[in-house]
Amino acid sequence: MNVVFDFGGVLFNWHPPTLLARHLPQRVHDEATARRWVADFFQGYSGDWGDFDRGTVEPGPLAERIAARTGLAVDEARRVIDAVPAELTPIPDTVELLHALHAAGRPLYFLSNMPEPYARHLEATHGFLALFRGGVFSARAGLCKPEAEIFSHCAHAHGLEPARTLFIDDVVHNVEAARRAGWQAIHFVDADQCARELRGFGLL
Numbered sequence: 001m002n003v004v005f006d007f008g009g010v011l012f013n014w015h016p017p018t019l020l021a022r023h024l025p026q027r028v029h030d031e032a033t034a035r036r037w038v039a040d041f042f043q044g045y046s047g048d049w050g051d052f053d054r055g056t057v058e059p060g061p062l063a064e065r066i067a068a069r070t071g072l073a074v075d076e077a078r079r080v081i082d083a084v085p086a087e088l089t090p091i092p093d094t095v096e097l098l099h100a101l102h103a104a105g106r107p108l109y110f111l112s113n114m115p116e117p118y119a120r121h122l123e124a125t126h127g128f129l130a131l132f133r134g135g136v137f138s139a140r141a142g143l144c145k146p147e148a149e150i151f152s153h154c155a156h157a158h159g160l161e162p163a164r165t166l167f168i169d170d171v172v173h174n175v176e177a178a179r180r181a182g183w184q185a186i187h188f189v190d191a192d193q194c195a196r197e198l199r200g201f202g203l204l
Contacts, residue, residue: 001106001164001165001166001184001201001203002106002107002108002109002158002160002161002164002165002166003101003106003107003108003109003165003166003168003198003203004108004109004110004111004135004154004160004165004166004167004168004183005098005108005109005110005111005112005132005168006110006111006112006145006167006168006169006170006171006174006188007088007110007112007114007122008088008112008113008114008170009169009170009171009188010091010094010168010169010170010188011090011091011094011095011098011110012088012089012090012091012122013087013088013089013090013091014087014088015087016038016041016042017031017034017035017038018087019080019083019084019087020034020037020038020041020080021034022083023079023080023083024037024072024076024079024080027072027076037070040069040070041066041070041072041077041080045113045144048062048065048066048069049062049066050144052115052139053113053114053115053138053139053144054138054139054142054143054144055115055116055138055139055140055142056142059078059081059082059115059117060078062077062081063075063077063078063081064077066081084118085117085118085121085122085125088118088121088122090126090128091191093190093191093192094191094194095128096191097191097194097195097198098128098131099128099131100195100204101198101203101204102131104203104204106203107133108131108132108133109132109133109134109135109154109158109160110129110132110135110136111135111136111145111150111151111154111167112135112136112137112138113138113144113145114137114138114139115138115139116137116139116140119137119139119140133158134157134158135154135158136150136153136154136157138150141153141154145169145171145174145177146171146173146174146176146177147177148177148180148181151177151178151181151183152181155181162181162182162183163182163183163184165183165184166183166184166185166186166198166201166203167183167184167185167186168185168186168188168194169185169186169187169188170187170188170189172187175187184201186198
């Protein structure tokens with residue numbers, strides 16, 4: 001069975017409230033303001049940020065759009081955008097799980113909503129990505145999860161038979177979309193829980 005990993009929240013840390021509190025301390029100073037700014041800045045990964053994930057807007061124009069919409073200064077918005085790569089640090093337990101699957105001979109792929117600048121950073125920085133036989137970044141496909149088309153694109157691009165493909169993602173609606181596409185799927189909570197479910201599939 002092919003195993004397909006999401007990146008943010010599964011293989012790499014991704015916690016927007018911490019990101020915004022660190023880089024917009026004058027705006028984010030408690031849990032309530034963190035929730036508000038996460039919602040306003042990222043729009044549930046639709047809107048402006050969704051266009052960034054899809055590869056249709058560059059960081060500079062994105063900062064201008066976010067600033068115009070939220071009332072942030074352009075340099076504040078750009079500070080957050082530019083800080084994201086450093087926030088995407090590997091989750092050691094999941095990296096260990098990736099190595100275990102590779103050692104067991106499982107074909108590994110990825111499917112991630114990821115803007116192009118961040119995709120380039122991850123490829124240049126983390127050697128363990130060589131364990132993947134291939135994958136799809138949203139910005140390069142011009143498609144985003146949970147759209148059905150991105151699952152079809154990934155399967156076609158890498159010759160994956162949906163029924164023999166297992167997707168791991170931390171976002172429930174992406175897991176549900178994978179299942180609608182005919183894939184198996186695990187809703188990722190943490191590496192221990194994921195490992196238990198992978199053993200249930202006979203993959204570890």
